[in-house]
Amino acid sequence: MFEKKHELLRKLVREFAVNEIAPYxxxxxxxxxxxxxxxxxxxxxxxxxxxxxxxxxxxxxxTRSNAIVTEEIARVxxxxxxxxxxxxxxxxxxxxxxxxxQKQKYLRGMAEGTMIGSFGITxxxxxxxxASIVTTAEKDGDDYILNGxxxxxxxxxxxxxxxxxxxxxxxxxxxxxxxAFIVEAAWEGFxxxxxxxxxxxxxxxxxxxxxxxxxxxxxxxxxxEGQGFKICMATLxxxxxxxxxxxxxxxxxxxxxxxxxxxxxxxxxxxxxxLQNTQFEIADMATKIQCxxxxxxxxxxxxxxxxxxxxxxxxxxxxxGDLCNDVTYRALQLHGGYGFIKDYDIERMYxxxxxxxxxxxxxxxxxxxxxxxxxxx
Amino acid sequence: MNILVCAxxxxxxxxxxxxxxxxxxxxxxxxxxxxxxxxxxxxxALRLKDQYEDxxxxxxxxxxxxxxxxxxxxxxxxxxEAVLVSDKAFGGADTWATSNTISAxxxxxxxxxxxxxxRQAIDGDTAQVGPQIAEKLGLPQITYxxxxxxxxxxxxxxxxxxxxxxxxxxKTPVLLTAVKELNQPRYMNVKGIYDAYxxxxxxxxxxxxxxxxxxxxxxxxxxxxxxxxxxAPKGKGVMLExxxxxxxxxxxxxxxxxxII
Numbered sequence: 207m208f209e210k211k212h213e214l215l216r217k218l219v220r221e222f223a224v225n226e227i228a229p230y231x232x233x234x235x236x237x238x239x240x241x242x243x244x245x246x247x248x249x250x251x252x253x254x255x256x257x258x259x260x261x262x263x264x265x266x267x268x269t270r271s272n273a274i275v276t277e278e279i280a281r282v283x284x285x286x287x288x289x290x291x292x293x294x295x296x297x298x299x300x301x302x303x304x305x306x307x308q309k310q311k312y313l314r315g316m317a318e319g320t321m322i323g324s325f326g327i328t329x330x331x332x333x334x335x336x337a338s339i340v341t342t343a344e345k346d347g348d349d350y351i352l353n354g355x356x357x358x359x360x361x362x363x364x365x366x367x368x369x370x371x372x373x374x375x376x377x378x379x380x381x382x383x384x385x386a387f388i389v390e391a392a393w394e395g396f397x398x399x400x401x402x403x404x405x406x407x408x409x410x411x412x413x414x415x416x417x418x419x420x421x422x423x424x425x426x427x428x429x430x431e432g433q434g435f436k437i438c439m440a441t442l443x444x445x446x447x448x449x450x451x452x453x454x455x456x457x458x459x460x461x462x463x464x465x466x467x468x469x470x471x472x473x474x475x476x477x478x479x480x481l482q483n484t485q486f487e488i489a490d491m492a493t494k495i496q497c498x499x500x501x502x503x504x505x506x507x508x509x510x511x512x513x514x515x516x517x518x519x520x521x522x523x524x525x526x527g528d529l530c531n532d533v534t535y536r537a538l539q540l541h542g543g544y545g546f547i548k549d550y551d552i553e554r555m556y557x558x559x560x561x562x563x564x565x566x567x568x569x570x571x572x573x574x575x576x577x578x579x580x581x582x583x
Numbered sequence: 584m585n586i587l588v589c590a591x592x593x594x595x596x597x598x599x600x601x602x603x604x605x606x607x608x609x610x611x612x613x614x615x616x617x618x619x620x621x622x623x624x625x626x627x628a629l630r631l632k633d634q635y636e637d638x639x640x641x642x643x644x645x646x647x648x649x650x651x652x653x654x655x656x657x658x659x660x661x662x663x664e665a666v667l668v669s670d671k672a673f674g675g676a677d678t679w680a681t682s683n684t685i686s687a688x689x690x691x692x693x694x695x696x697x698x699x700x701x702r703q704a705i706d707g708d709t710a711q712v713g714p715q716i717a718e719k720l721g722l723p724q725i726t727y728x729x730x731x732x733x734x735x736x737x738x739x740x741x742x743x744x745x746x747x748x749x750x751x752x753x754k755t756p757v758l759l760t761a762v763k764e765l766n767q768p769r770y771m772n773v774k775g776i777y778d779a780y781x782x783x784x785x786x787x788x789x790x791x792x793x794x795x796x797x798x799x800x801x802x803x804x805x806x807x808x809x810x811x812x813x814x815a816p817k818g819k820g821v822m823l824e825x826x827x828x829x830x831x832x833x834x835x836x837x838x839x840x841x842x843i844i
Contacts (some may be wrong), residue, residue, distance in 0.1 A: 209780075210652075210655070210780060211777060211779075212770070214652070214656065214659065214776050214779075214780075215773065215776050218770060218771045218772075218773075218776065221770070222770055250770075250772065251770050251771075251772045251773060252772045252773040252774050253773060255773075256773050260774075264774075265774040265777060266774075266777065267771045267773060267777065271773070275773070308831045319628075350778060422745055
């Protein structure tokens with residue numbers, strides 16, 4: 207499943223995550239502020255552009271590499287995954303559908319660390335039901351005029367551009383009239399909502415993006431008109447592996463904390479790791495984590511081998527979303543009262559886990575995808 | 584400018600296990616790493632490469648085939664080339680036999696303006712191989728380098744002493760051994776890792792380097808290990824708290840109780 211380069215990569219990320227990110231994880235969660243120095247170090251190691259092709263300044267890495275980087279970073283700080291978003295949501299639409307000019311500008315910008323991108327599909331009235339988006343893009347000469355509101359945009363408060371999905375054909379039924387545009391934050395009519403006050407991944411900044419008569423030149427149409435839904439689905443298919451890796455990392459991090467704590471915590475005259483309940487819980491968590499790991503890397507390997515992977519990615523996302531919620535719950539339970547106190551990392555992990563079964567396709571949507579593959583649509 | 588860095592793969596543990604019969608290190612089952620001082624040596628070479636365009640950094644290591652992993656790490660940090668000197672005939676060598684092998688390999692590798700080595704390896708702790716290589720190559724050497732500057736062909740370094748340092752100026756070519764205070768080694772980067780696995784790392788055996796077979800390996804090593812053992816760990820000391828007068832009284836009391844005084 208892994209090559210030598212993957213093993214060395216894991217060694218690097220693990221060392222980096224433990225030495226550089228972990229010391230800030232608590233502060234990042236509490237303040238919602240991401241230290242610039244740390245963001246810079248992540249860029250120096252090129253964790254943020256693993257999957258961007260070399261031709262655009264990236265590393266040209268595969269899906270397994272991205273999963274490894276995501277897993278190991280999430281293991282110590284789930285919020286930090288937003289720092290490597292070019293590997294998934296902000297980069298994938300460009301990698302798959304961008305033309306040369308768009309790639310040179312936006313992909314390269316992200317790879318070089320001078321641009322932050324984001325991805326805008328969700329709207330107040332269109333979450334899982336993507337087809338119901340109401341953002342519009344009206345043709346005006348060589349330009350499009352965009353109007354609408356996107357919500358829950360990861361990196362929205364700091365992004366330099368966003369891939370926006372909007373209806374170019376309002377009469378078309380369902381998903382066929384949707385197109386994708388690269389919209390720069392500096393353009394007139396672009397504005398941001400307040401930064402959301404979230405339960406978890408508080409170091410990953412989220413807000414609404416509001417578009418009021420934003421004039422977008424036709425060069426910034428991504429792919430072709432009407433191709434938006436396809437671009438969106440292809441991006442989310444691949445993004446599922448990343449989110450699954452994040453869930454896997456959170457679960458592993460929670461298990462690490464449980465192991466550490468239960469070996470130190472003395473009750474009934476001995477470390478609670480010597481109690482059978484603890485042992486069985488640890489065994490159960492570790493086994494489930496291994497299942498999640500195999501699902502993630504199986505999907506990643508299928509993608510790297512050019513095989514269909516949509517069903518596997520959905521399974522990995524569904525399973526790891528539940529996995530990290532289950533494992534953080536149980537690891538917190540093993541901490542007893544201490545797990546409820548912010549001094550312990552497990553408290554943060556428990557909150558961070560909650561988003562994984564929700565964003566980039568809820569667990570329920572994953573089940574729709576999986577069953578669709580099995581039963582036919 | 585050509586720079587050579589000598590690096591060693593070492594077991595990552597403070598409890599180095601030793602073969603009681605051969606008196607050599609047991610490497611199996613222990614995670615292996617780039618020797619920490621050698622990482623400082625490599626970092627200083629890479630800083631020169633960052634600074635000057637024409638710098639080429641080659642890393643050379645003598646060790647078993649799995650030292651390839653460590654050399655890939657050096658490449659992923661930014662070294663241009665790596666060479667592994669590996670042969671059963673070199674096995675079990677002490678510092679004298681090792682430096683015979685390495686200096687011969689360096690002769691084959693080319694001519695170098697600066698050779699950086701780590702002060703010592705955490706497994707053997709001898710600090711001898713670097714200086715011996717310099718002797719055998721007829722190069723000036725400066726050990727315990729804690730700061731380094733290059734101006735044309737003149738190297739100015741601070742050589743660490745117990746209570747200070749001396750400033751030494753020398754012309755290249757020169758061999759320097761690095762201490763950890765010299766710098767903070769950089770991380771590898773993702774692209775560097777991919778590139779490292781695209782490169783070839785040649786493996787030189789005994790027939791590939793200009794060395795006589797009689798001066799390498801265990802048999803040629805003048806060091807004979809009489810006996811090796813792991814010292815029994817000492818118990819925890821007792822810390823006495825309180826004002827000085829009380830502590831002294833306590834100490835005398837304790838020593839008397841144990842019939843030490």
